[in-house]
Amino acid sequence: MQELFQNPGITLGELSVRLGLAKSTVSGIVDRLEKQGKVIRRRNDNDRRVVHIDLAPQVMEFSQNLSFMRTNYLAGLLASMNEAEINGLLVGLDRLNQFMVQETDGFGAADPDLD
Numbered sequence: 001m002q003e004l005f006q007n008p009g010i011t012l013g014e015l016s017v018r019l020g021l022a023k024s025t026v027s028g029i030v031d032r033l034e035k036q037g038k039v040i041r042r043r044n045d046n047d048r049r050v051v052h053i054d055l056a057p058q059v060m061e062f063s064q065n066l067s068f069m070r071t072n073y074l075a076g077l078l079a080s081m082n083e084a085e086i087n088g089l090l091v092g093l094d095r096l097n098q099f100m101v102q103e104t105d106g107f108g109a110a111d112p113d114l115d
Helices: 001-008 011-018 023-035 057-079 085-106
Strands: 039-043 051-055
Touching: 001 011, 001 039, 001 051, 011 023, 011 039, 011 051
Parallel strands: none
Antiparallel strands: 039 051
């Protein structure tokens, strides 16, 4: 559902690649979601073999409201923090980012502990 929210109109093939699942598996999932009224399939006007998938309007509205509520919740938490707490959070996030960059730089490199 998150993939559909972030990528409206994605094709079944693109969705299966993003999820790392077989096209037939994703098709079955989409079938069930369509029966539940959560997604809508649209055929491409130029190529009827291509199927685009969208969240149903009520699901899209719910997802947007949920995203807005999460943003407001986080903003409220940050507003309740003092300057020292915010600075500590920023230092921690910066450190986390450094770790992530180090991991990404080493991604795919041989790990001597695994040999």
